[in-house]
Structures are given as C-alpha cells and as structure tokens.
Amino acid sequence: MNDEDYGALLLRPLKTGTPDGPTRIDVAKAMGDGLRARRVRTWSTVTAVTAGLAAIVTGGVLVLMPAPAPDEELPQPVLPADVALPSSCTVDTLPAGDAKSAGVTGGDPTGTYLVGATEPVYNGDFDVLVWKNGKLVADVEYEGPRVEMTDINGIGDAVGRSNEGIPKPYAYQGGKVRPMKGIGTPIAINDAGVIAGGTEHAVDEPYPQRWSSWDAEPEPMPLPDGITSGYAFDITEDGTILTALDSVTKTRGAYLWHADGEIEAIAAPAMDIDQPVNVWPIAFRYGWVYAAAGTDAQQSLFRYDPISKFWQKINDEPYSAQLPAGGPQGLFASPKVYIGKEMFALPTVEKYGDDYFMIESLSEDASVIAGSNISSVAADRPVDPMIWRCR
Known part of the structure; x- marks a missing residue:
C-alpha cells in the first residue's frame, strides 16, 4: 500500500457522514498523505564562497586549505538573505467554476499560477483546475484515470x-492533460520543463528519476x-534535484542530483545525539535546502546553504509550520508557514x-500563499481552495 492509498483509506470513513463524537482519524496525516504535493522552488543565485572553508574544489581536484590557528576567528559565510516577513495578509476563496468542492495542489515560485483539482477527496472527480493571478483559467476533465497534479x-x-x-505520470500542457512516458510520480517541474520525480513500483524499491520534458523518457x-x-x-531552475x-545501514541522507549528472552528498548537520x-x-x-535531521524520536529543523555548505538550525519542532514541497505536510487549525527562519x-x-x-x-517572496481547508470531523462539508495575498 502506497502513501496515497493509505491516506485514501483513512479518509474513506468520512464519506459516511458526520461521525458520532470526535473523529479518531489522524486528519493531518490523512490529508498530508492523500493530497501530498511537492513544489518546485527556485534556488538563489548566491555565488559568494567563504574563504574559511577547509577545502575547495578547483577544476575537479580537491584542494586542501591551511587550517586556521587555534585562536583565529573563522570568517562567517555569506548566506542567502532572508525574505522580509509580511506586515499583513488577506484571505479569499478561489473560484472553482461549477465544482461544489475544490482544492489547491501546487503553485509556481512567483505565485502567478496555481493548480488544483475538483472534489479532491477519495473517489473524487479530480478535474484539473488552473488559476492565474487568482482567476480560474482552465477546468479540464481527463477521459481516463483520475489525475492529480502536484x-x-x-x-x-x-x-x-x-x-x-500503480502511479503513471501525466502532464497538463497546451491546455490538455497528457500521459507521460514511463511509470512513477512527477513531483516538481521548473520553467525549463525539466521534471523531477520518482518511481513507485509494487515490488521494486523506489528511486528518483527525471524527465527532460513532459514527452521524454524518464x-x-x-x-x-x-x-x-x-x-x-x-x-x-538550474535543474538540480533534491x-x-x-x-x-538503514540511514537516510540528503543528496543533490545536478543537471550534469553529478551526485553530491550533503553531509548531515552536527547534532548532540548518540545515534547516526x-x-x-x-x-x-x-536559496536554502530545508530538512529535518536527527532520529525517528528526536528531530530538529535545519536549513543548508548549498554554496557555503553551512547548516543553520531553526528549531526543534520541524513540522510546527508548513513549507510546501515534497516533504511531510499536514493540516493545522491555525495555518502557519516558514518564512526564512520564522513561523508566520x-x-x-x-x-x-x-x-x-x-x-x-x-x-519565493512570500506574497502569495495558497492551500485548502478541510472539515475536522466529516467530508460532507466542502473543501475550498484558498489564497492569501500578503504584503
């Protein structure tokens, strides 16, 4: 059973109406699994590199730099600048055409385009919706299996x-929903049309894959x-895949798969724990890679600058706010997002x-935020697509 099937199974009892008493369903996990979405985000073009690195790579050769003297203060790396926190936000419901219920499942880095689905619940319609600047510009029904754009x-x-x-890849391109080649789940697409995703076989272990375009082989x-x-x-935007x-050994690590095929391992942050x-x-x-790190029982939220190789700890509650992309998502009664190091x-x-x-x-500038609401007790109340405009 894959993540989507598990989420759908958890939500299935909601179809019967309002349950007696408080729900026993982990709604956050169910919706996080059933409507998981992975987002493309631009990578900052920061090019400054600290002179205090212990080693640099020049022409493909590792060049060791002299270690600093014991009393020598290490220079601080030049890090990506944080986005300013908005001073205020307004919230509105996005138009959904004739659909009684709809949800947002993704957006582009500028906030111009949003994508979603009608009836985004177990056994729902999943017609593809596209919004531009908050206006509904496409409502496409696909004659075939239900398709969820991510x-x-x-x-x-x-x-x-x-x-x-078994998941099969699809694209919305030229105003139509089109089948892609291979099997698996496309996760994110950049403006050049390069697609990152993975396989989800019934038997074999999953692995990352990419498509150079929507009609290319994986x-x-x-x-x-x-x-x-x-x-x-x-x-x-330069084609690097996280x-x-x-x-x-049952450990999980973060890697960068660069456009030229190079695989770069990201060393784990230093933590005061006695386990890997x-x-x-x-x-x-x-401009950062955001990640949770630690053990199954003890995790912290960090961010990593790919230029200086610098890890910065944010807090010990990785999932207290949302950072839409391919990582774990959930539901919050009081929605919060990470903007830079802050929960907003x-x-x-x-x-x-x-x-x-x-x-x-x-x-990327935190001016447009979008998502959906979901009833905390039953599915007989509609899911609505929401947009927050901030300044």
Missing part, C-alpha cells in the same frame, strides 16, 4: 500522476554504492470554524 511552473505547465493503482538517478532506494523532493537516499543522524529533505526555498501565522476565515488548513503553495 506542481505547476511559471508558464502554466503542470505535472502529476494517476491516483489509482532517466533514473544513478544510485551510489550502498544505496537501496530513494525519493525526489524538489528541483531548482533527493533523499536510503542506505543498507538521518536527514529528511523538505524543499529548496529562499496566516489569518483564517470565521465561517470555517474548527476546520483545518493545508498550505500547498508559497511564493
């Missing part, structure tokens, strides 16, 4: 997968020795009462 780029092309049986990621499986989470790879440090990637955002609370709508909210898109 990401859209800055020119309005989207990618996703069938959500029944290319599997070459796995380093000792790796048993892996997953893709995000892609940058992945997680699992090893035979696992790294669970979440997304490229604001979003306004809610009074009519939704105790409903939960799931954020699915966060623009």
Whole structure:
C-alpha cells in the first residue's frame, strides 16, 4: 500500500457522514498523505564562497586549505538573505467554476499560477483546475484515470500522476492533460520543463528519476554504492534535484542530483545525539535546502546553504509550520508557514470554524500563499481552495 492509498483509506470513513463524537482519524496525516504535493522552488543565485572553508574544489581536484590557528576567528559565510516577513495578509476563496468542492495542489515560485483539482477527496472527480493571478483559467476533465497534479511552473505547465493503482505520470500542457512516458510520480517541474520525480513500483524499491520534458523518457538517478532506494523532493531552475537516499545501514541522507549528472552528498548537520543522524529533505526555498535531521524520536529543523555548505538550525519542532514541497505536510487549525527562519501565522476565515488548513503553495517572496481547508470531523462539508495575498 502506497502513501496515497493509505491516506485514501483513512479518509474513506468520512464519506459516511458526520461521525458520532470526535473523529479518531489522524486528519493531518490523512490529508498530508492523500493530497501530498511537492513544489518546485527556485534556488538563489548566491555565488559568494567563504574563504574559511577547509577545502575547495578547483577544476575537479580537491584542494586542501591551511587550517586556521587555534585562536583565529573563522570568517562567517555569506548566506542567502532572508525574505522580509509580511506586515499583513488577506484571505479569499478561489473560484472553482461549477465544482461544489475544490482544492489547491501546487503553485509556481512567483505565485502567478496555481493548480488544483475538483472534489479532491477519495473517489473524487479530480478535474484539473488552473488559476492565474487568482482567476480560474482552465477546468479540464481527463477521459481516463483520475489525475492529480502536484506542481505547476511559471508558464502554466503542470505535472502529476494517476491516483489509482500503480502511479503513471501525466502532464497538463497546451491546455490538455497528457500521459507521460514511463511509470512513477512527477513531483516538481521548473520553467525549463525539466521534471523531477520518482518511481513507485509494487515490488521494486523506489528511486528518483527525471524527465527532460513532459514527452521524454524518464532517466533514473544513478544510485551510489550502498544505496537501496530513494525519493525526489524538489528541483531548482538550474535543474538540480533534491533527493533523499536510503542506505543498507538503514540511514537516510540528503543528496543533490545536478543537471550534469553529478551526485553530491550533503553531509548531515552536527547534532548532540548518540545515534547516526538521518536527514529528511523538505524543499529548496529562499536559496536554502530545508530538512529535518536527527532520529525517528528526536528531530530538529535545519536549513543548508548549498554554496557555503553551512547548516543553520531553526528549531526543534520541524513540522510546527508548513513549507510546501515534497516533504511531510499536514493540516493545522491555525495555518502557519516558514518564512526564512520564522513561523508566520496566516489569518483564517470565521465561517470555517474548527476546520483545518493545508498550505500547498508559497511564493519565493512570500506574497502569495495558497492551500485548502478541510472539515475536522466529516467530508460532507466542502473543501475550498484558498489564497492569501500578503504584503
């Protein structure tokens, strides 16, 4: 059973109406699994490199630099600048045409385009919806399996997968939903049309793959020795794919799969724990790689600058706010997102009462945020697509 099937199974009892008493369903996990979405985010073009690195690579050769004297203060790396926190946000419901219910499942880095689905619940319609600047510009029904789009780029092309049986890749391109080649789940698409994703076989271990375009054959990621499986989470505009790879020692590490085929391991951050440090990637955002690190029982949220190789700890509660992309997502009664190092609370709508909210898109400048609400107790209340405009 894959993640989507598990999420659908958890949500199935909601079809019967309002349950007696409080729900026993882990709504956050169910919606996080059933409507998981992975987003493409741009990678900052920061080029400054600290002179205090212990080693640099020149022309493909590792060049060792002199170690600093014991009393010598190490220079601080030049890090990506943080986005300013908004001073205020307004929230609105996005138009959904004739659909009684709809949800957002992805957005492009500028916040111009959003993609979603009608009736985005177990056995729902899943017609493809596209919004541009908050206006509904496409409502496409696909004659075939239900298709859920997971990401859209800055020119309005989207990618996703069938959500029944073995996943098959699909693209929204030229105003139509089109089948892609191979099997698996496209996760993210950049403006050049390069698609990051993975396989989800019924028998074989999953691994990351990419498509150079929506109509290209998938290319599997070459796995380093000792790796048993892996997953893709995000892609940058230069084609670098953020992945997680699992090893035979049962540890998980973060890797960058560069456009030229190079596989770059990201060393885990230093943590005061007596077990191997696992790294669970979440997304490229604001010029950083965001990731949870630690053990199954003890995790912290970090971000990593790919230029200086510098890890920065954010907090010990990785999933207290949302960072839409390929990492774990959930629902919050009071929706919050990470902007830089800060958790930023979003306004809610009074009519939704105790409903939960799931954020699915966060623009790089934090000016456009989008997601959906979901009832906390039953599925007979509609899911609505939401947009927050911030300044």
